[in-house]
Amino acid sequence: MKPSAPIVLYRSRISGHAHRAELFLSLLGLPYTPVDVDLRAGEQKQPAFLARNPFGQVPVIDDGGTVVADSNAILVYLALKYGDARWLPRDPLGAAAVQRWLSVAAGEIAHGPAMARLAKGFGLPVDLPGAVARAERLFSVMEQELQQRAFLAGADATIADVAAYSYIVRAPEGGISLEPYPALRAWLARVEALPGFLPMIELPKAA
Known part of the structure; x- marks a missing residue:
C-alpha cells in the first residue's frame, strides 16, 4: 500500500x-x-x-x-x-518486545547518548557526565543482548531498531566511544545494510 x-x-x-x-x-x-x-x-x-x-x-x-x-x-x-508485520509484530510477545525498545528510545537513549550529543554538539547546559554514564550502562546491556540475536527485538529488523539507531550511531558526537561494544557496532552495520537505508548526518565540525 x-x-x-x-x-x-x-x-x-x-x-x-x-x-x-x-x-x-x-x-x-x-x-x-x-x-x-x-x-x-x-x-x-x-x-x-x-x-x-x-x-x-x-x-x-x-x-x-x-x-x-x-x-x-x-x-x-x-x-x-x-508496513508488514515484520516491522511491528502483531502477536502479544513480539509487540511487547518492540515496545520495550521504544520505551528505551524515549528513556535511556534520550537521556543518555542523545543528551550527551546536545551537550557536546550544541553546548546546552545538561549533565554531561550523567548522560555519558547512562549511555555506557545502556550500551553494556545492549552489547550483551545483541550477542544473542541480530536485531533488538529478534531475528529481523523492526521499528525498535529504527528508533534506537540514530542517536546511538552518533554517540561519538557526545564523547561516547562505540569501540568497546563490538556486538553493538555489528548491529549498527546490519541496520545500515537494510534496503532503503538513509544515513544520519554528522554534526558540522566547529570552525
Whole structure:
C-alpha cells in the first residue's frame, strides 16, 4: 500500500528524532516531501507549527491530512498503515518486545547518548557526565543482548531498531566511544545494510 500523495515530513536534519521518521519512510519506500524546520530560530514554537504539534517538537508527518507527531508514534503509525508485520509484530510477545525498545528510545537513549550529543554538539547546559554514564550502562546491556540475536527485538529488523539507531550511531558526537561494544557496532552495520537505508548526518565540525 502506498499513500495517494507524498507524505509531508516536518523535520530538522540534525535531529535524531526526525531521522527516525525519515529513515523509516525510506526503508518502506514511501514517497515523502521533507520540510525543514529551523529549530535554532524557534520555528517549532510558532503558531503554525504548534497547530501541528502543541509540544513544539519535530518530527511531524502529514499523511493526506492525517497529522501524526512524535517520532515513535510516527513509526507505529507507518508500520501499521504501510508496513508488514515484520516491522511491528502483531502477536502479544513480539509487540511487547518492540515496545520495550521504544520505551528505551524515549528513556535511556534520550537521556543518555542523545543528551550527551546536545551537550557536546550544541553546548546546552545538561549533565554531561550523567548522560555519558547512562549511555555506557545502556550500551553494556545492549552489547550483551545483541550477542544473542541480530536485531533488538529478534531475528529481523523492526521499528525498535529504527528508533534506537540514530542517536546511538552518533554517540561519538557526545564523547561516547562505540569501540568497546563490538556486538553493538555489528548491529549498527546490519541496520545500515537494510534496503532503503538513509544515513544520519554528522554534526558540522566547529570552525
